[in-house]
Amino acid sequence: MSTPPFDVLTTTAAELQDRLKAGTLTSVEIITTYLGQIEKHNHAGAKLNAMINVAPRELVLKAAEKLDRERSSGKIRSPLHGLPIIVKDCFQFAPELGLKTTVGAVCFAEEKAKKNAELIEQLVEKGVIILGTANLSEFCGHKAENMSPGWSAVGGQTRSAYESGPPPEVPEPKTGLSAPCGGSSSGSAVGVSAGFAPLSLGTETGGSLNYPASKAGLYAMRPAHGSVSSEGVFRISRSFDAIGSMAKTPYDLSLLAESILTPEARAKLPENGYQDAMTGSWEGLRIGILPSTWGGEGPDHKSKWATTPVICKKEIYDGVTEKIKANGGFVVYPIEIPEAVYSNNTLKYKGLSQRQVADYEFNEVIQEFCDGFEDPKIRTSGDIIEYNKLHAEIAMPPPHTNQKDLITSHNSPLSANEAAEAYREINRKSGKDGMDMYMKENNVDIIVACSDCTLVIWASNAAYPAGTVPLGNLENGYPYGLFLLARAGREDLIFRFMSAFEATFPKVKGPRLE
Template identity: 35%
Template sequence: MTFNVLTTNAVDLQQRLEGKNITSAQIVEEYLAQIDRYEPALNALISPAPRERVLEIAKARDEERRKGRIRGPFHGIPIILKDSFVTASELGMSTTAGSYAFVGAKASKNGAITQRLIDAGLIILGKANMTVRNFVGLTVTLGICWHENDHDDARLVCSRRSDSVAAPGGSSTGSAVAVAAGFSPLAMATETIGSIVTPSTRAGLYALKPTTGAQDTTGLYTMTEFFDSPGPMAKSASDIRVLSEILLGRLFNFSRSCFWEGLSVGFLDPKIWSMSPDFCTQFEGTAEQMVNEYEETVSALRSGGCPLKYPIHCKDPSVLPNTILPIAYWDFKNVCIPRFIRSFHECSVTSVADIVKFNKENSEKSLPAPFVQQNDLEGAMNSIEEEEQINQLKQDLRRAARDILNDLFDKEKVNILAAPGDSPLCVHASAAGSGYPVATVPIGKLHYNDRPFGLCLVARAEKEETLLRFMEVYEQIAKPRPVPKFGKVKI
């Protein structure tokens, strides 16, 4: 009846449910027990679902199954949502986007994606914490000690440090940590630039950021409608495919027997496409190890029959217009925060200016040292550009980003671009500016602290199926994804 919460995926659980070998209530109990064991150290959840309420929901899904009323392919499977997804107050979880300004806000109904998941039969176990500093507030996710014999702070995969081997990555860290730590088989995350890609690769997960604009983001905290897209994280490619079908409302009908048919992948040179040392300091030897294992992965895929080209060369994304912040500030002030606030029937703030004021008046909690500034919020508050001007900036950036990627797709005759998970291709403006879908797959783990690292993958707009097909075949050829060790947990 029991299962390993660190390795079992949602598809496996669904098969056990269909075989009547387990119930949703029993599955939920297993994950709640894991949360009880490790959440005090990891701080992955900002708002766990009330135990009795979530068990009541699980039992209701079991009763529906008994009567033959199956809501969807993940009926009765648990999931954790990032704290940016609005949940109705009756579910017993808050929605704050990691900001004290939204503590106590009440919503009478779920956001569009939250409701879609519930309608498909998924069970929300809680809301995931966000990282040390996000656009509107301050929360902390520590993360997993991947090394069993941990003895210093550098060995924390998610910590208060900012170096490349210890930093959590993006604001979806809580979602990634929750899945990797066995709190849930699935999680929902969001990405502006890098917040799905980096946390998922650093937690050894499969993930997908769908094409920007492909989903209804009503009832979702976003920074900008131009960049942001919500997407799933999981322990397996098949889990990502099924959850993507639910989210995007379309079936991805492909067979593993087709293998590489119709796929062609261009791998960028990892020696060129890596983060600048000025951006993040790397522990001695990690850069060399990641290049070596990247190239080993390319060789394994080539031996497995994958049509690929390596290395291919892409223009530096620094040639793109430097307009990310003006676009983000304007969208945040004029579109995204007003829409997020409208999700609540009770809320103490009504605008960006209100949030800035609240943070100043409650600085002990909202702006503790060393995070005493709120430059992004003030930048958004002071944004004075006209809508037409911002629309032109968006058009110019999207065109420039797509021109770079389309030129590479066409010149190399590939339909997927691959790069290191820490590559500026995926966590800076190229993929984000284009609005193209981005996926991640795990490669391995660092020798010195066992922290995972992986690949990011980019395809053209609406070509999620191309990425999902690659991910499922990749999983059959690649090494097993890294699994954390909980011999010692250190804060």
């Protein structure tokens, strides 16, 4: 067997692009190498189940050949010209890309999209090669009670690339953020960490991009809501869902994050985009760090911000503050954010939470999504529920035998006005009159928390940009990270933090895949 031209587990998108520019590597060789890694470990080898669909080999190689010819003639479409990406299986694809969109659901397995999602078309025009679709929590987690993160009826259970030993024949549900893959964009995160592609896209309602990225040792960021097109993309809700990026380094992440912005959002950036913010220095950045949710009084200690039990020593988290200060950064630690009307980890208005607003909105956005298929057999949440009942053996196999979330949405008692009013107030109380006011009053630019922190829900409620950085590895090898929040329009501060973080802290250890 010939030696691969690069290490898929460690090579970055920037390094690949440098070699393409130097003429020491071609896009054809890049695609061939990643396809080999997918074949080796997706359903064979480590059996990661990170990919639901892989684009036909002849199609992606043909696309790579075309992009290589363009490069030879001096045409470079973007900084990602000729590089591959994997995307969460909730983006619609035109037939010519050879990919289906299932959202992990059997009911969509045979549907055909009319055209590419607007964002997919945007990436193709920039010379990005869509290598395949990543497994996910079915319906982005909006299907069943206690459904394992990263499980879908179509794709099975995604496994972390850091897991060891053979997978069980019938996996036991591993719910909550303590699960190895973390959230619904699991396949997107595992795919990058396992060397299936250098970059990936995911979506997030309340942590489903950043949580799995932190558990895969990656950098991730989703910009403020509305700055990336969601046309042709499956969502749980209109108000809270956002699309984001994952990569091994802040620089790679910045390239992808800029590439997915709408033209209007990109026009607001400086000429050099996020690169202007990536100085590698803490100077001038004012950071507020929440109290640790890791460690404390006994094994069951949890703060109001925690979502999972202790996962690492508190000293590691406390040491972040000292290290940033030692390298010239300004840190307020610990900061205490007022709970406002924070109840049961969810900001509410008249008793209504983000979840209840999303339950109502799901009925509208699912119809929009289904309208993107040619003559769809499924059009409503009710159609999905009935299909799953009739095909329970394959749509709801043990141990995932219910569809409670879908039923709750279908039976939502809210009116359009009630849902809209609740969203406006939740957004205001968590954003403009909540976190925004707090950050201004305390003169901090960015808030940092443990990667398992409920602060991610505030970010979603406020429609703020959010990200994660990899901090270290547990004794069993699993990575963990930090969660970042900045005010609307200040994605540049997230990249500024990431750049300084990468220059200050050691890299996390990668997975050991043979």
